[in-house]
Amino acid sequence: MSVAIVGGGIIGLAIAWRLVQRGVDVTVLDDGETGAWHVAAGMLHPGGESAFEGPALGVLMNRSAGLWPDFAAGLGVDVGYDGTGTLGLALTADDVAERARWWARQKLPVLRPSELREREPALSPRIRAGVHAPGERQVDPRRVVAALRDRLAGRIVAKRVESLDEVQAGTVVVAAGCGTARLTGLPIRPVKGQVLRLRGEPGLLRHVLDATVDGREVYLVPRADGEIVVGATQEERTDATVTAGGVLDLLRAAVDLVPQLAEHELAETTVGHRPGTPDNAPLLGRLDDRVVVAAGHHRNGVLLAPVTAELIAGLVADGVADPLLAEFAPGRFR
Numbered sequence: 001m002s003v004a005i006v007g008g009g010i011i012g013l014a015i016a017w018r019l020v021q022r023g024v025d026v027t028v029l030d031d032g033e034t035g036a037w038h039v040a041a042g043m044l045h046p047g048g049e050s051a052f053e054g055p056a057l058g059v060l061m062n063r064s065a066g067l068w069p070d071f072a073a074g075l076g077v078d079v080g081y082d083g084t085g086t087l088g089l090a091l092t093a094d095d096v097a098e099r100a101r102w103w104a105r106q107k108l109p110v111l112r113p114s115e116l117r118e119r120e121p122a123l124s125p126r127i128r129a130g131v132h133a134p135g136e137r138q139v140d141p142r143r144v145v146a147a148l149r150d151r152l153a154g155r156i157v158a159k160r161v162e163s164l165d166e167v168q169a170g171t172v173v174v175a176a177g178c179g180t181a182r183l184t185g186l187p188i189r190p191v192k193g194q195v196l197r198l199r200g201e202p203g204l205l206r207h208v209l210d211a212t213v214d215g216r217e218v219y220l221v222p223r224a225d226g227e228i229v230v231g232a233t234q235e236e237r238t239d240a241t242v243t244a245g246g247v248l249d250l251l252r253a254a255v256d257l258v259p260q261l262a263e264h265e266l267a268e269t270t271v272g273h274r275p276g277t278p279d280n281a282p283l284l285g286r287l288d289d290r291v292v293v294a295a296g297h298h299r300n301g302v303l304l305a306p307v308t309a310e311l312i313a314g315l316v317a318d319g320v321a322d323p324l325l326a327e328f329a330p331g332r333f334r
Contacts, residue, residue, distance in 0.1 A: 001025065003316060004169035006161050006183065009035035010141055011294055012175035013148035014071075014305040016155065018313035028152060029167065031160040035177045036301055037141045039195045039272030041221040041229040043208055044068055044137040044303050045086065047106055056327035057281045061300060063324075064307035065137070071306040072139060075147040080140030080223060087120060089130040089211035091256060096129045098212050103131050122204050122258050130211075138208050138221055141302050164291060171316055173292045177275045180295035186283055187333050188296045190238050190273035194246035195231035197268035198254070198261060202226040211257055218253035220261075228264065230254045234274075242269045274298050277333075284311060284328040285321065292316060293330040 001024055005012045008030025016026045046061035072081035088103065090096040103110060108131035116130045117123050149156060164172055164183055174180050181188040205222035212218075221229040230253075233246045247269060255262045277283060277296040282304065287293050294312045297304050311322050 001171065001317070002169045003027070003171045003173060004029055004167045005173045005175055006164070006167065007035075007175035007177060007179070007295075008149075008156060009175065009177055009301075010037040010145050010148070010305045011177075011297065011301060011308055012173070013145060013152060014309035015173055015175060015294060015312045017148055017151055018309040019317060020152065020155070022313060022317040024317050026152075026155055027169065028156045029159045029161055030156050031179070032158055036193075036272045036274050037145055039193060039232075039270045040141045040302050041195065041219060041231055042080065042139045042141045042144075042302050043086070043210070043219060043221060044139060045133075045210070046303065054279070054281065056324070060307055060324060060328070061303055064304045067306035067310065068137060068139065072144075075144070075151065077143070077147050079143040079147055080138065082138050084207050085132055085134040086136040086208040086210050087116060087130050087132055089116070089123075089209055089257065090128050091124070091126055091211065091213045093128060094215065095212040098215070106131070106133065108133060120205060120207060120209070122260050124257055124259055126256070132207075136208065139302065140223065144302075144305075170290070171292065172290060173294060173312060173316065174287075175294040177295060178273050180275065180283070180293065184287060184291070184293060184330070186287075186293065186296070186330055187278055188275045188283070189236075191276045191298065192235040192237040192239065193232040193272050193274060194242060194250065195229060195270050195272065196247065196250050196254075196266065197270070198228045198230060198264040199267040200226050200228070200261075200264040204228070204260060205258065209257060211253070213253040213256050216249060216253045218250060218257070220254055220257065227267070228261065238273070240271045240273075242271055274301075282308070282328055283330040284308060285315065285325045285330055287330045
């Protein structure tokens with residue numbers, strides 16, 4: 001069996017790795033452009049998009065979260081997988097009201113400001129309330145992709161695919177993010193997100209912070225080397241412009257949460273485009289006898305990489321479709 005995977009991002013590479021482990025002859029066709037994974041903070045929060053997910057997507061996310069420990073360990077290098085957990089925070093009384101239903105749904109006890117600052121001394125004294133979600137994790141997507149590329153050395157070919165007709169393989173897996181729409185006609189749209197990376201001395205923060213600050217959603221993801229990822233805007237736009245307003249909103253919210261961040265270096269500003277679908281769920285499975293699709297993961301591409309790789313590798317190598325795939329059939333919008 002020969003398989004070509006169109007797309008060299010975290011989804012395409014993860015699928016390729018799992019197929020190679022099954023003894024399948026795989027070639028990854030990579031156009032060299034960085035996808036949403038390059039901007040992503042790497043939060044592994046299966047309930048983090050609860051306002052957008054249906055029951056089937058929730059099952060998929062939880063299944064993938066359970067696969068991440070072995071997936072990360074199997075790469076054989078440090079990919080920043082961390083299990084310290086997340087603090088969900090609210091700065092004002094209105095923010096508490098907005099978060100309360102979500103916290104209740106997660107069945108997490110609400111912590112007082114003093115309890116929160118015991119866990120994170122750098123937090124602003126203005127914090128009203130929060131929760132600790134110990135089961136939530138993080139990983140560094142850039143390290144994951146680098147490790148996958150190393151595992152697939154010799155199988156990655158630099159090529160921009162203009163049409164699937166030009167791909168010489170018995171099976172083609174399209175995992176090209178937003179570019180999947182151009183190749184398949186499926187309804188995947190780019191959703192712009194601006195993300196900042198701050199840099200200071202390591203150890204300022206112990207947990208991922210996921211907060212509502214004066215009605216603005218923001219997350220802070222600390223890395224062991226002192227980097228803190230701050231994100232992310234969500235805009236129905238296709239441009240790649242870093243805007244003053246986007247940076248201002250993110251920095252203001254971050255400094256309101258952790259005042260010491262005002263002294264950090266603004267090391268990087270980036271824009272990515274999440275591949276969104278009409279129902280915010282991915283497109284997974286056969287499009288026709290030759291073409292398989294694994295795209296449209298929106299905000300959850302990093303979280304869903306292991307389960308996507310497992311499901312698509314099983315479909316391609318064994319010819320068996322896991323029942324869960326039925327909910328994410330690529331043809332459901334046709």
